[in-house]
Amino acid sequence: MQTSLKYILGIATVVLVSCTSIPKKEKKVKVYKPTFESLKQHGAAPEWFADAKLGMYFHWGPYSVPAFGSAWYPHNMYKDTNGIRKHHEKTYGSIFEFGYEDFIPMFKASHFDPDNWAELFKQTGAKFAGPVAQHHDGFAMWDSEVNPWNAADMGPKRDILGEIFKSLKKKGLKTIATFHHARNGQRNANKPENWKTAYDSHYVYHPDLPTATTDPKLRKLFGNFEKIEEFNQYWLDQVNEVVDKYSPDILWYDSWLNLIPEEKRNEMAAHHFNNGMKHHKEVMLAHKQQDLPLAYSVLDYEQGGRKDSWPTPWMTDMTLGKNRWMYVEGHPYKTADLVLRNMIDIWSKNGVVLLNVSPTADGVINQEQRDVLKEIGDWMKVHGEAVYGTRPHNIFGFGNAATGEGHNAGQSSSVEYTADDVRFTVAKNKKALYVFFLGQPEQGKRIQMRAIGGYHRNIPPSPIKKVTLLGSNTSVEWEVTSDSFYLTIPEVEMNKLATVFKFELK
Structure with missing residues (x-):
């Protein structure tokens, strides 16, 4: 690992958007009324x-x-x-x-086969x-x-x-x-x-x-x-x-x-x-x-x-x-x-x-749809820890693709993402940050990622144990300077759908 500091600015104990679900509290309700x-x-x-x-x-x-x-x-x-x-x-x-x-x-x-459909949904990664x-x-x-x-x-x-x-x-x-x-x-x-x-x-x-x-x-x-x-x-x-x-x-x-x-x-x-x-x-x-x-x-x-x-x-x-x-x-x-x-x-x-x-x-879910679902499901099997049970980082990501706000605003229908678009999630226990490249980043390229390091000086530092390519044992070189964070893409094959790096935090 090449690094001039042991800490990355911007990955912190304050990594989550405030309260992602209704906090658990003892319910005193015995019967809900229609009010x-x-x-x-x-x-x-x-x-x-x-x-x-x-x-x-x-x-x-x-x-x-x-x-x-x-x-x-x-x-x-x-x-x-x-x-x-x-x-x-x-x-x-x-x-x-x-x-x-x-x-x-x-x-x-x-041809309706509920067991087959349920298995298809499960293999796709649905909960x-x-x-x-x-x-x-x-x-x-x-x-x-x-x-x-x-x-x-x-x-x-x-x-x-x-x-x-x-x-x-x-x-x-x-x-x-x-x-x-x-x-x-x-x-x-x-x-x-x-x-x-x-x-x-x-x-x-x-x-x-x-x-x-x-x-x-x-x-x-x-x-x-x-x-x-x-x-x-x-x-x-x-x-x-x-x-x-x-x-x-x-x-x-x-x-x-x-x-x-x-x-x-x-x-x-x-x-x-x-x-x-x-x-x-x-x-x-x-x-x-x-x-x-x-x-x-x-x-x-x-x-x-x-x-x-x-x-x-x-x-x-x-x-x-x-x-x-x-x-x-x-x-x-x-x-x-x-x-x-x-x-x-x-x-x-x-x-x-x-x-x-x-x-x-x-009652047939045709092969064209099944093929798409299988690709998604195969990706989820490898990268699921970066998805399930995670919470958003205080910054969702960065890149060139523009998304809208509201119904039919682009997401899930027409936005074409590339490896220049990066998204984050954080493990619920705050022990890991996941960095998604929405495509295949270039092998050997040193990428500057100011969105998670450098300019968030008001956020307390959080130590990194290591960075790995999720789904492999490949260690990844990283460096943090006084004003930014750098990740060097390893010389191994990147996932064609989305590549994910795991930042393990102490």
């Missing part, structure tokens, strides 16, 4: 979630059958000036003769997983007594959520159920000005469309209740049914949760938290908009994230598809390097990733 004052006592992100870093889920349902357009196929097929409508009529016939409900018998899931329990389309993926349009009674005639939860638990993974059905409620029947836009409702409404049905059963698929208050209760009853029957660790909500009245959201949260206490486990809520208080929920950014580290855990959901969430015939997938490097950026800023895969209608 903010009661619910806030629960806290937001349990320690296991801050440690987990990666979860997986899948968009899968009757909308997978046409394998065309997007998961919004059932929305678009009822719009009169839409390419999806034209495709539907050409392929299946008139919407009056072949409605969305006619896809359900075609959704057979004949929690689960299905889209119900998308905007009104079809439930569990054995429901509340919703007659469910996978156990029609289509696959299997309890998809129940089966995958059982397999995940056998593999030691925690469970997540995602709900998107707040938008399912029909809110435009008495608003002719919204009939063409379907504003705040998934299905387009017009008195002459099939979505305006008054059939007692079919109207539940389209969310077409006589009063929106009836739908709001229907929304809640379905979530509570999943909680009661399957006890998910995470309830996650897509956009438009704000359409559900606050009192119903509070009832949902209290029921979930009370069920968690009943089963002696720490459960949590996640959501996308400003529709649940952050005192007891985690905010999710769709295909986006934060520009900088955040003091409490946050989340992003991203998809393997180039820009689609369900299986679409011929749609390309992101490469493993793009996905992993974006995930590292998220982890370095105190984020947790929810990664989406897209099965075919018959």
